[in-house]
Amino acid sequence: MTAAMKIDSSLIEKARARRLPVDLTDAQVQQFGAEIEAVRKKIMDSLGENDARYIRRMIKVQRALEVGGRGLLFAGILPPAWLAGTAMLGAAKILENMEIGHNVIHGQWDWMRDPQIHSSTWEWDNVCPSDQWQHSHNYMHHKWTNVVGMDRDVGYGILRMSEKQPWHPAHLAQPVTNAMLATFFQWGVALHDVEFERVRTGEKSVKEAWGQLKHIGKKVRKQVVKDYVLFPLLAGPFFLPVLTGNITANLIRNLWAYMIIFCGHFPDGVEDFLPEDVENEDKAHWYLRQLLGSANISGGKLLHIMSGNLSHQMEHHLFPDMPSNRYAEASAEVQAICKKYGLPYNSKPLHRQFGSVLRKVMRLSLPNGKPKAELATA
Amino acid sequence: MISALRPLTRIGHWLATPVLPESYLELINPLLGAGLRGRIERLVRESDRAVSLEIRPNHQWQGARPGQYVRLGIDVDGVRHWRCYSVSSAKAGRNDTFTVTVNAIDGGQVSTWLNWHAQVGMVVMLDQAAGDFVLPQGELPKLLFVTAGSGITPVMGMLRSMAANGQAADVVHLHYSPDDAHNLFAEERRGLSLAHGWKTLNQLTRSRGDQHFSSAQLDALCPDWAERLAYACGPTALMDATAAHWQQAGLAEQLKQENFRPALKAVAAGAGGEVRFWNSERVAEGAGDKPLLEVAEQAGLMPKHGCRMGICQGCLVTLKEGQVRDLTSGEVFGESGDMVRICVCAAAGNVTLEL
Known part of the structure; x- marks a missing residue:
């Protein structure tokens, strides 16, 4: 710190401005940060009964959908009942994992001090234990967003999603790996936290990893028994439709969650960073990096709710603990601030964002080179 | 019955995982939700600033003894x-409704809210009853109640229960209130006194200029006070005066007191500091006069706690670093590893808590 003080401050300013791909002086970045902070403060100060009602209603809707879906699946021998039941259960699981679980675990609703809707107690309906995910996601990913080598969500340790990641022949298979990850997304998320790559290099002890695996195992057992044993058994002779309905509902949730999450940080126009970019980073620069490292999905209210408001990924990264029902409001203001400072605001419809993600998966399966248009259609 | 249900309950837990079966039952009836809770069945306005809530608790309620208090969780x-x-x-009791009477305190967020916004049908969270401000078991000795303002409520519970159970007792009740309009339960108490031969003395300190509690007054109004088991409940001034009186007479063990607000001393304004919550990795600004419990709650934490006034030890938290100020005494203390009552201790400089 004292060493840094001796350096001419204008030099630091220039160095900082070089690091992030924006045309702003440090003073402007600070001003930008202050304006973003003001948006946060205004919304957080206005939280109240309406917000509490929103999350409680969302939880009610989710539980009613789940009960309804599981009920219909008991009549799943009839194709329309199977279809409707599976769709309802799939939707319930999506809501539970995304608009409710993800956001509750972020602490977005902690201000209500309701122990049943609190980051310290919420356990979500998938195979990844909440407490484990909370650390890797809230801390590792949200603090070091898109810093290659620090944010383990850049490619999840199995995909090459940045030119800054070194290429390896194994990446040739990444279109297939990617499809597998999408299909088994909840399992990927659970195992992601074990950090096998760090166990391999010896940075993490086998004992620690084993402890985590056992913890995951307990959760897996409960989830599997519920969806694949107990509910099918309860249906008696209609065992099979319930089983296939539950498998399909989990699959729908996996694919949807994968798609939304990949649209958050990997579409075209999203920046990634190197560890040296974030040395001595202050709050204003952190805000700027969150903005540049995320992308939104434009669409209607239903899309926002079903994506857990991760369609407002930029706002979510700027304000991870802001209740998700307020991101739309924040988005209008953030957009205006971006315009004022000439910063990009990356928001496009789902098909465009996801299309560019898939192109990136293909392109980066090969060693670095110019993007090839023909690969895009492959 | 219960044991027959146990396998069912277990299957319910497996089916509802990762939440509880109660989370779904709640959809049918909010009282079936997890935890002890109750529904407001009836509201009775007692004065322009006091309301009684009759609450129907759910099956988890274990009952309260007259004079005990209940913690209400209100959104x-x-x-x-x-x-x-x-x-x-x-x-x-277990299968009864029960009533609490809430006096709106100036600036009291919850008490004013309950007075003006509580509605029949609302569900409130509850905690099991607690407190030892209760009548002795068995035959009752001669009793003296000294109450002021809303300090009447626990005593009202005792008087009503004695009447309802036909417990004979020699009762003197000295109650202080500003005027007739704020003299809670005056009619009912008058009726009870007549029916049971109790002596009720109402002191109207503002409208009639009656004096506040003093030893001389007590001697005059209730000469045999020393022969009675005494119960006092009211504001800090009354608590201090009665404690001193019985202490001087060497009869301290004959006096039971119930505080209903923490007796915070006007401590010389000390500086607060940054409060770090170690386990939850959060940081908040802690003013020198703000209980750490409130600081933690405002930071979104939910520390365990009970009375919120430094008596029940339900909020003890391990101090990791720094020092705290006990707001009831003004004392600044703290070594790493100390257990701190966060409901009455504030930050004295930067502190780290194992929370």
Whole structure:
């Protein structure tokens, strides 16, 4: 710190401005940060009964959908009942994992001090234990967003999603790996936290990893028994439709969650960073990096709710603990601030964002080179 | 019955995982939700600033003894607040409804909210009853009650229960209130006194210029006070005066007191500091006069706690670093590893808590 003080401050300013791909002086970045902070403060100060009602209603809707879906699946021998039941259960699981679980675990609703809707107690309906995910996601990913080598969500340790990641022949298979990850997304998320790559290099002890695996195992057992044993058994002779309905509902949730999450940080126009970019980073620069490292999905209210408001990924990264029902409001203001400072605001419809993600998966399966248009259609 | 249900309950847990079966039952009836809770069945306005709530608790309620208090968890502007209120009804058993009477305190967020926004049908969170401000078991000795303002509520519970159970007792009740309009339960108490031969003395300190509690006054109004088991409940001034009086007479063990607000000393304004919550990795600004419990709650934490006034030890938290100020005494203390009552201790400089 004292060493840094001796350096001419204008030099630091220039160095900082070089690091992030924006045309702003440090003073402007600070001003930008202050304006973003003001948006946060205004919304957080206005939280109240309406917000509490929103999350409680969302939880009610989710539980009613789940009960309804599981009920219909008991009549799943009839194709329309199977279809409707599976769709309802799939939707319930999506809501539970995304608009409710993800956001509750972020602490977005902690201000209500309701122990049943609190980051310290919420356990979500998938195979990844909440407490484990909370650390890797809230801390590792949200603090070091898109810093290659620090944010383990850049490619999840199995995909090459940045030119800054070194290429390896194994990446040739990444279109297939990617499809597998999408299909088994909840399992990927659970195992992601074990950090096998760090166990391999010896940075993490086998004992620690084993402890985590056992913890995951307990959760897996409960989830599997519920969806694949107990509910099918309860249906008696209609065992099979319930089983296939539950498998399909989990699959729908996996694919949807994968798609939304990949649209958050990997579409075209999203920046990634190197560890040296974030040395001595202050709050204003952190805000700027969150903005540049995320992308939104434009669409209607239903899309926002079903994506857990991760369609407002930029706002979510700027304000991870802001209740998700307020991101739309924040988005209008953030957009205006971006315009004022000439910063990009990356928001496009789902098909465009996801299309560019898939192109990136293909392109980066090969060693670095110019993007090839023909690969895009492959 | 219960044991026959156990396998069912277990299957219910497996089916509902990762939440509880109660989370779904709640959809049918909010009282079936997880935890002890109750529904407001009836509201009775007692004065322009006091309201009685009759509450129907769910099956988890274990009952209260007259004079005990119950913690109510109330959502105000979406945020849950817990406050203690004394039971004022005669009955509060397992299968009974019970009543608490809430006096609106100036600036009291929860008490004013309950007075003006509580509605029949609302569900409130509850905690099991607690407190030892209760009548002795068995035959009753001669009794003296000294109450002021809303300090009447626990005593009202005792009086009503004695009447309802036909317990004979020699009772003198000295009650202080500003005027007739704020003299809680005056009619009912008058009726009870007539019916049971109790002596009720109402002191109207503002409208009639009656004096506040003093030893001389007590000697005049209740000469045999020393022969009685005494119960006092009211504001700090009354608590201090009665404690001193019985202490001087060497009869301290004959006096039971119930505080309903923490007796915070006007401590010389000390500097606060940054409060770090070690386990939850959060940081908040802690003013020198703000209990750490409130600081933690405002930071979104939900520390365990009970009375919120430094008596029940339900909020003890391990101090990791720094020092705290006990707001009831003004004392600054703290070594790493100390257990701190966060409901009455504030930051004295930067502190780290194992929370």
